[in-house]
Structure formats: C-alpha cells, structure tokens
Amino acid sequence: VLDPSDLPTVADIRAAAQRLAGQAVRTPLLNVPSLDRRLGFRLLVKAEPLQRTGSFKFRGAYNRLSLLSTEERRAGVVAFSSGNHAQGVAAAAALLGIEAVIVMPSDAPAIKIARTREFGAEVVTYDRQREDREAVAGEIARSRRAVTVRPFDDRGVIAGQGTIGLELAEQAAAMGAALDAVVVPTSGGGLVAGCALALEAESPSTRVYSAEPAGYDDYARSLAAGHRLANEGAPGSICDALLVQRPGEITFAVNRERLAGGVVATDEEVRRAMALAFDCFRLVVEPGGAVALAAALAGRIPGAPQTIAVVASGGNVDRYRFVEALEA
Amino acid sequence: VLDPSDLPTVADIRAAAQRLAGQAVRTPLLNVPSLDRRLGFRLLVKAEPLQRTGSFKFRGAYNRLSLLSTEERRAGVVAFSSGNHAQGVAAAAALLGIEAVIVMPSDAPAIKIARTREFGAEVVTYDRQREDREAVAGEIARSRRAVTVRPFDDRGVIAGQGTIGLELAEQAAAMGAALDAVVVPTSGGGLVAGCALALEAESPSTRVYSAEPAGYDDYARSLAAGHRLANEGAPGSICDALLVQRPGEITFAVNRERLAGGVVATDEEVRRAMALAFDCFRLVVEPGGAVALAAALAGRIPGAPQTIAVVASGGNVDRYRFVEALEA
Numbered sequence: 001v002l003d004p005s006d007l008p009t010v011a012d013i014r015a016a017a018q019r020l021a022g023q024a025v026r027t028p029l030l031n032v033p034s035l036d037r038r039l040g041f042r043l044l045v046k047a048e049p050l051q052r053t054g055s056f057k058f059r060g061a062y063n064r065l066s067l068l069s070t071e072e073r074r075a076g077v078v079a080f081s082s083g084n085h086a087q088g089v090a091a092a093a094a095l096l097g098i099e100a101v102i103v104m105p106s107d108a109p110a111i112k113i114a115r116t117r118e119f120g121a122e123v124v125t126y127d128r129q130r131e132d133r134e135a136v137a138g139e140i141a142r143s144r145r146a147v148t149v150r151p152f153d154d155r156g157v158i159a160g161q162g163t164i165g166l167e168l169a170e171q172a173a174a175m176g177a178a179l180d181a182v183v184v185p186t187s188g189g190g191l192v193a194g195c196a197l198a199l200e201a202e203s204p205s206t207r208v209y210s211a212e213p214a215g216y217d218d219y220a221r222s223l224a225a226g227h228r229l230a231n232e233g234a235p236g237s238i239c240d241a242l243l244v245q246r247p248g249e250i251t252f253a254v255n256r257e258r259l260a261g262g263v264v265a266t267d268e269e270v271r272r273a274m275a276l277a278f279d280c281f282r283l284v285v286e287p288g289g290a291v292a293l294a295a296a297l298a299g300r301i302p303g304a305p306q307t308i309a310v311v312a313s314g315g316n317v318d319r320y321r322f323v324e325a326l327e328a
Numbered sequence: 329v330l331d332p333s334d335l336p337t338v339a340d341i342r343a344a345a346q347r348l349a350g351q352a353v354r355t356p357l358l359n360v361p362s363l364d365r366r367l368g369f370r371l372l373v374k375a376e377p378l379q380r381t382g383s384f385k386f387r388g389a390y391n392r393l394s395l396l397s398t399e400e401r402r403a404g405v406v407a408f409s410s411g412n413h414a415q416g417v418a419a420a421a422a423l424l425g426i427e428a429v430i431v432m433p434s435d436a437p438a439i440k441i442a443r444t445r446e447f448g449a450e451v452v453t454y455d456r457q458r459e460d461r462e463a464v465a466g467e468i469a470r471s472r473r474a475v476t477v478r479p480f481d482d483r484g485v486i487a488g489q490g491t492i493g494l495e496l497a498e499q500a501a502a503m504g505a506a507l508d509a510v511v512v513p514t515s516g517g518g519l520v521a522g523c524a525l526a527l528e529a530e531s532p533s534t535r536v537y538s539a540e541p542a543g544y545d546d547y548a549r550s551l552a553a554g555h556r557l558a559n560e561g562a563p564g565s566i567c568d569a570l571l572v573q574r575p576g577e578i579t580f581a582v583n584r585e586r587l588a589g590g591v592v593a594t595d596e597e598v599r600r601a602m603a604l605a606f607d608c609f610r611l612v613v614e615p616g617g618a619v620a621l622a623a624a625l626a627g628r629i630p631g632a633p634q635t636i637a638v639v640a641s642g643g644n645v646d647r648y649r650f651v652e653a654l655e656a
Contacts, residue, residue, distance in 0.1 A: 028356060028378060034419075034446045047378070049610035050356060091362075111607070118362045278650070282377035282643030284610035315610030319654040322606070326647040 005155075006250050010201040012159035013194060016063040017166055023095065024059050024163070025051050029171040029309070035280045042177060042307040043296065045277070046168055049284055049315025053119070055241075056161055056191055056313050057088030057151075063160030064149055065092045073098050076146045080104070080137040083112035084241055084314050085151040090121035101146065103137045109240065109318050152190030153248035162194025168309055169202035179206040180305035183263065183292035185313045186210035186219045187244040189251030195311065196258040207260035209301060211292035211310075213237040213267065220262025222247050223255065238267045238321065241288030241314060263301060265294035273297055274325035277312065286317035287325075333483075334578050338529040340487035341522060344391040345494055351423065352387050352491070353379050357499035357637070363608045370505060370635040371624065373605070374496055377612055377643025381447070383569075384489055384519055384641050385416030385479075391488030392477055393420045401426050403473045408465045410436040411569055412642050413479040418447035429474065431465045437646070480518030481576035490522025496637055497530035507534040508633035511591065511620035513641045514538035514547045515570040517579030523639065524586040535588035537629060539620035539638075541565040541595070548590025550575050551583065566595045566649065569616030569642060591629060593622035601625055602653035605640065614645035615653075 030045040048056040065077065076099035079089040086102040093100035102116050106125040117123050126136045141148045150157065165182075172179050182199060184192040189210065196208045210219045215235035222229045230246040237243065247255070265273070270287050273294035277285045285293070292310040295301065301308055358373045376384040393405065404427035407417040414430045421428035430444050434453035441451050454464045469476045478485065493510075500507050510527060512520040517538065524536045538547045543563035550557045558574040565571065575583070593601070598615050601622035605613045613621070620638040623629065629636055 025356065025358075028353060030353075030378060032380075034443070037446075050358060050375070054610055115362070118366075275647070278612055278647070282382055282612035284606055284612060319603070319606070323651050323654055326651055 002249060002253055007253060008155045008158040008162070008194070008197060010197050012155060013162035013166060013198050016159040017163045019063055019066045020059055020160065020163055023062055026167060027051055029168065029175070030281050030283070031175065032280050041305060044172060044177060044307070044309040045281055045293065046164060046309060046311045047283055048164065048311060048313050049289065053084070053087040053091045054314055054316045055084035055088065055289065056164060056311070057084040058091055059163050060157035060160035060190060061085065061088035061149060062092035062095070064154060064156035065096050065098060067156045068147060072147050076100060076144060077149050078103065078137050078141045078146045079149045079151070080133040081151055082108045082240060084316060086112065086116045087119060089149050090116050090119035094120045101140055103133055103140065105133070111318055112316060115316070152188030153250045155250065158190045158194045158251065158254070160194070161191040162198045164191070164311060165195035165198025166202060168195070169199060172309060177307050179203050179307055179309050181207045181209060181301050181308045183209045183211050183296055183301060183308060183310045185242060185288055185291045185311060186212050186262070187242040188248045189219055189255055190248065191311065191313060192259065193251040193254040196255060200258055208258060209260055210255070210262040211295045212262060212264050213239040213242050213270070213291055214264045216243055217262060217264045218246050220264060222252060223259055223262050226256065228252050239270060239288035239291055241286065242291060261302065263295040265291050265298060265300070269294040269298050271325040271328040274322065275328065278326060283312060284315040284317065284322065285312045286314050287321065289314040330577060330581055335581060336483045336486040336490070336522070336525060338525050340483065341490035341494060341526050344487040345491045347391055347394045348387055348488065348491055351390055354495060355379055357496065357503070358609050358611070359503065360608050369633060372500060372505060372635070372637040373609055373621065374492060374637060374639045375611055376492065376639060376641050377617065381412070381415040381419045382642055382644045383412040383416065383617070384492060385412040386419055387491055388485035388488035388518060389413070389416035389477060390420035390423070392482060392484035393424050393426055395484045396426070396475060400475050403475070404428060405477050406431065406465050406469045406474045407477045408461045409479060410440055412644060414444045415447060417477050418444050418449035422448040429468055431461055431468065433461070480516030481578045483578065486518045486522045486579065486582070488522070489519040490526045492519070492639060493523035493526025494530060496523070497527060500637060505635050507531050507635055507637055509535045509537060509629050509636045511537045511539050511624055511629060511636060511638045513570060513616055513619045513639060514540050514590070515572040516576045517547055517583055518576065519639065519641060520587065521579040521582040524583060528586055536586060537588055538583070538590040539623045540590060540592050541567040541570050541598070541619055542592045544571055545590060545592045546574050548592060550580060551587055551590050554584065556580050567598060567616035567619055569614065570619060589630065591623040593619050593626060593628070596656070597622040597626050599653040599656040602650065603656065606654060611640060612643040612645065612650065613640045614642050615649065617642035
C-alpha cells in the first residue's frame with residue numbers, strides 16, 4: 001500500500017526545475033510547418049536527445065541525487081539499468097561529486113556501457129539469463145550502505161522528469177500552440193507521470209497518452225483495466241529502453257487518474273518515425289525514444305487532435321540500428 | 329568597386345535579430361563534457377540543423393525579404409540554388425506572403441525540387457548543359473520586376489546570418505565559456521562574415537576562422553594573399569553546399585579585416601565529424617555543415633585554443649550519404 005508521501009506533486013516538479021536550471025539542457029520544441037501541412041495536424045517534438053547524456057533520464061537522476069542527505073551522498077548510489085538511466089545517474093553523480101555503481105546486463109548495447117564508464121561510474125555487469133539485477137544491485141547497496149536510485153518508481157525521479165511537462169507547456173504557449181494531446185514514451189511510467197502532473201497544472205485541457213512498443217503495452221492495458229497488468233509474453237522489440245514488464249506502483253497511482261489512455265507502435269512504425277526524425281527534424285532518436293512519434297504518425301491518437309506534442313525521449317542508438325531504420 | 333553602403337554593420341545584425349525573433353529557431357549551443365575530456369579542449373556546437381528549413385540560410389533569407397519595400401514584395405523574388413538557399417528563400421517568402429521563384433537545374437534530385445515546392449515556391453528548371461542559371465534567373469527577374477535574392481554577397485543576407493554570432497556570444501557567456509576560437513563553414517563567406525562582425529562587437533578577443541573542404545580553400549588562400557583568389561581545379565567533395573569558386577566581394581571586404589585565417593578538412597575528416605555528431609550530439613549534420621567541426625577535431629585550429637565553438641550550419645543530407653558516413 002502506497003504512503004501518500006511517496007506521491008509526487010506539481011510543487012515537487014517546480015522545485016526540480018529550479019535545481020535543474022543551468023544543469024539540464026532546456027531542449028527545444030521543434031516544429032516543421034511543411035510537415036504539418038502534409039500530416040494534417042500540428043506536430044511538436046520535444047527534443048530530449050539533445051539533453052545531457054542523450055536522454056531525459058538525466059533530469060530525474062539529477063533531481064533525485066540532489067535530494068540526498070550529506071551522509072547519503074558520502075556513501076554513494078547504486079542503480080540498475082540497461083542504458084539511459086545508467087548514464088543519467090552516472091553523469092548526475094559526477095556533477096554532484098557522488099560515487100555511483102551501475103548494474104547493467106552484460107548484453108546491453110556496447111555504446112551505453114562505454115558511455116556510462118566515460119561518465120566516471122563503476123559498471124558491474126550481470127548475466128540477464130541467470131542473475132536477478134535487483135538482487136545484484138541490492139547486494140551492492142547493502143554492502144556499501146548506498147542508496148539505490150530507482151529508474152521510475154520514485155517521487156524525486158518522477159519530479160525531475162516532470163520538468164519536461166513544464167517546459168512543454170511554456171514552449172507551446174510561446175509558439176501560440178494549444179496542446180490538444182501530449183504523447184510520451186512509456187516503460188515504467190515515470191516520464192509520463194511527471195508530464196501528466198505538470199500538464200494538469202499548466203495546461204489542464206491537454207490529454208496525455210502513454211506510448212509503448214506493440215507487445216509491451218502493459219501500461220495501455222493497465223489503464224484500460226484500472227489496475228496494473230504485466231505484459232503477456234515478450235515478442236521482442238527494437239525499443240530496448242521500453243521493455244519493463246509492468247507499470248510502477250507510484251507511477252500507476254499518478255497515471256491512472258490523469259492519462260487519457262495508452263497507444264502503441266510497431267517496430268516498423270518506429271523505424272519509419274526514426275527516419276522521419278532524420279529527414280525532417282535532423283534529430284537522432286533511438287527506437288524507444290521514437291515510439292510516441294511513431295504512434296502519432298500512425299494516426300493512433302484518438303479524437304483527431306489538431307496539435308500533438310510528442311516527447312522524443314532519447315537518442316542513444318548504435319549506428320547499425322540507425323542505419324537499419326534509414327534503409328528500411 | 330564597393331559602395332560603403334553595401335557593407336553590413338553590427339547594427340544591421342542587431343536589427344536582424346529583432347526581425348527574426350519568433351520566426352527563426354534560437355538553436356541550442358551543445359556541449360558534451362565527457363567528449364571535452366577526451367578531446368582536451370572545450371567544444372561547443374551551434375546546432376543550425378535544427379533551424380527552420382534545416383540550415384542557417386533561413387536567417388539571411390528572412391532578414392533580406394523583410395527589408396523589401398511594399399512594391400518589391402508585391403513583385404516577388406527570384407533565387408537560384410539547388411540547395412539550402414532555395415529552401416531558406418522559399419520558406420521566408422511563404423511566411424511573409426511574397427511569391428518566390430526558385431531556379432533549379434532540371435536534373436536536381438527530385439526530393440530537393442519537391443521540398444522547395446512544399447514551402448510554396450514556384451520552381452523553374454533549366455538545362456544545366458545548355459542554359460546559364462544567372463541568365464535564366466535574370467530574365468525572370470526582369471520580366472516580373474522581381475528582386476533577385478543573392479545567396480551571400482548581400483548586406484541584408486549577411487546581417488541575418490550574423491545573428492548566429494550574437495547568439496553564440498550570449499550562449500557561451502551563459503555557460504561561463506570564454507570563446508577562444510569560432511570556426512564557421514564557408515563557401516561564399518556570408519555566414520562567417522556575419523559571425524565575425526557580431527563577435528567583433530560582442531567578444532572581441534575571439535578569433536574567427538573560415539572552414540572549407542580540402543581542394544575548395546579559395547577563402548583560406550584569399551585571406552593569406554590579401555586579395556580574392558579562385559579555386560584551382562575542382563577535385564570533387566562531398567560538401568555539396570560549399571563549392572562556390574571564389575569569395576564574394578562584399579563578404580571578402582568584411583572578412584579580410586576580421587578573420588584570423590582559414591582552415592580545411594578532407595572528405596574523410598568530414599565523414600568522421602558527421603559520425604561523431606551522431607554519436608555524441610545526436611544531431612544530423614550534412615557534409616558541408618560538418619566541415620568546421622571536422623577541422624576542429626583534426627586539430628587544425630592554431631594556437632591550441634581551450635574553448636572552440638563550431639557552427640554546424642545545416643542538416644540537409646540524403647540518407648545514403650549519411651549512412652556512408654556512419655559506416656566509414
């Protein structure tokens with residue numbers, strides 16, 4: 001059962017925005033009018049591949065680490081992640097002078113492991129088939145008395161991600177755009193929860209949707225059912241950042257009351273979205289980061305919205321995977 | 329002989345910045361600290377691929393067209409270009425309600441013709457073997473009394489491009505960075521002239537360099553000689569946007585007195601720079617747009633500067649050309 005003090009509020013997000021000022025990139029909200037004419041709706045793209053570490057994860061990590069006590073900072077932090085959360089925690093820890101251990105699967109994209117080390121973190125790998133990452137991380141945390149930084153089910157992390165929602169509302173207003181719908185790549189649900197909280201306060205008529213890879217639509221199904229459901233099977237997906245099996249407890253408590261629903265996109269649609277982001281926005285988007293864009297381009301957002309903002313949540317993609325998308 | 333009234337001033341650039349506010353994207357100045365540690369200097373990248381139309385050319389075109397009289401606006405404008413200038417003029421004209429005719433070779437890639445039309449311009453094609461594009465454009469200009477918008481040798485165009493220099497100075501200062509050197513992709517020299525004028529006013533200790541493809545270093549050689557020289561031969565280059573044969577008259581009058589020199593990069597270095605921009609900045613940069621980055625990465629900037637800003641001037645690149653760079 002959730003303690004009410006676990007739940008993030010818009011005040012947390014505003015406080016996070018203050019902490020992140022000058023540390024996180026205020027990423028641009030991109031728009032291409034000639035593309036809008038072709039699509040028949042106005043498409044705004046929040047360009048988080050340009051964020052520090054190449055994804056939105058830096059925001060939540062930096063905010064969470066800023067909330068640690070002096071004693072906790074001294075002991076260091078542990079995180080488990082296949083990629084973007086690892087880099088976010090590693091970079092935030094380095095900036096704040098905190099030691100970080102990152103537990104990653106040994107078969108994670110090579111570039112993500114290399115980058116995490118480059119940020120100064122210690123990387124401990126585990127065998128995804130035979131070991132449980134939470135157990136590995138838990139053991140490290142116990143032995144070092146280190147705080148485990150969870151990737152999404154954490155009030156401080158959600159508050160950091162929510163700064164994207166605040167920026168979206170401000171930037172859209174400055175462009176004279178009324179946001180009918182905002183679509184957000186979703187795995188554990190922290191990013192979409194933060195965005196939903198921020199937009200509820202700043203743009204209450206905006207409908208917020210989770211976007212997931214086809215076959216990993218646990219969030220969409222959970223929202224429809226009103227309670228948390230896990231994925232059934234694991235058909236595989238190029239969206240390596242979005243393969244969490246079920247909604248977070250905290251994130252679902254936030255999202256259940258605030259999201260208009262969940263949408264999906266296939267790998268093929270994701271590749272097409274990556275190629276369109278290349279052609280029209282000159283932006284490198286990783287597969288998981290392109291799933292909201294893919295769903296919008298596929299016409300999956302209900303109610304024929306006139307203006308849709310999608311979060312392009314990250315750009316950490318291996319060259320071969322990107323080439324594959326351009327050549328599809 | 330140049331009329332002094334043809335020469336742009338920093339006041340022109342400040343006025344252009346006012347006109348462009350809300351129309352042009354204030355593109356981010358990107359920095360990746362972990363890359364800086366690897367390189368041994370601080371590298372800042374001005375991300376003009378995120379500009380409207382995918383290159384800096386929109387700035388100069390919009391400013392130039394804003395300066396037209398009511399009568400001139402009514403008659404429309406003509407430009408000849410098969411690339412970024414065409415799109416910049418077409419998009420600016422559409423925003424300002426001005427008719428634009430773009431003269432393009434009939435064998436230009438269909439996609440470039442289609443994109444220019446998508447911005448609302450009328451495309452007139454000519455036979456590259458049998459017709460002279462300036463004569464074709466001149467005939468259209470005469471018959472319609474339309475103003476020809478030159479790609480670089482024009483006071484209003486240079487002033488528009490110079491807004492990049494103003495933004496660079498402001499953004500670097502906000503990051504606490506003292507700009508030792510700024511390196512700018514150069515063909516006719518309008519972009520670097522505008523940047524040099526702006527930085528002379530805003531950051532007078534900054535050294536400004538032109539960057540060109542190897543074999544097309546007419547600007548570097550002209551700066552060294554003190555007078556305008558043409559390229560000798562045309563060895564070919566992937567930098568399709570940078571193949572003008574000699575410095576502009578107005579641009580050279582500005583640059584001769586202000587640039588610290590000219591640097592070059594080979595096609596191979598340009599491909600590596602495009603791949604690095606993909607990996608580290610998640611940005612799509614076209615070959616010509618990557619030449620300043622390539623020169624900086626190759627260690628060509630004299631005096632071992634601690635902080636180097638490069639302009640990534642555009643991102644309009646065919647997929648096959650980009651894939652080639654990633655696979656090099």
